[in-house]
Amino acid sequence: MDGIVFLGPDLKPLAQEEGGMPFRVIVTGSAIGYEPVSPPPPPPPPSLGDIKSARVSELNAACNAAILAGFSSSALGETHTYDFDMEAQANLTGMLAVMNADDSMNGTVWKTTDAGPLPHNRQQFIALCRDGLNHKNDLIARYWTLKAQVELAETEEEVNAIVWETPTTT
Structure with a gap:
């Protein structure tokens, strides 16, 4: 595969629909997982x-x-x-x-x-x-x-x- 491959918790590549979202890596003991993270909301328009x-x-x-x-x-x-x-x-x-x-x-x-x-x-x-x-x-x-x-x-x-x-x- 070319480029960066994001792995899911079971060390399998994330599906296409999962790979496009930002995530946080979670390390628990020897297990490595991820948690989807929502992007921050855009700032409100000026009043x-x-x-x-x-x-x-x-x-x-x-x-x-x-x-x-x-x-x-x-x-x-x-x-x-x-x-x-x-x-x-x-x-x-x-x-x-x-x-x-x-x-x-x-x-x-x-x-x-x-x-x-x-x-x-x-x-x-x-x-x-x-x-x-x-x-x-x-x-x-x-x-x-x-x-x-x-x-x-x-x-x-x-x-x-x-x-x-x-x-x-x-």
Whole structure:
């Protein structure tokens, strides 16, 4: 015979219908036997609550990624793009705090991602910070709206229909 042959308790090959099922070998003294074992049942499908929780996590991650991807601002009179990762947000906040604390500070040079460092006067920099904040708040508001839709969904299909779509402009 080719391949592995499973032997029954009497050391005879198992019949074809017996050979396809999993079994446990039982050793009692010098006797060797087997006992059929049922395969474990498949895991239950995820509950609607689990599906909703996973979707909310996906939406949250997409929102965070969109925030950190950067934003556009027309604070200089023409549109430029700016970084908005965590470091860029901290730097914007820090510079704005310094400008607010020091009335004699009339502006700063700030890096755009499309045209490199450019001078921004005080009003332009404040407008830039406002645009960054609006970018972040708009995306968070969109996340809250989608999260509420997920929470109200009554079926898996309704949950799956709720997706984060990347806006063409922010």
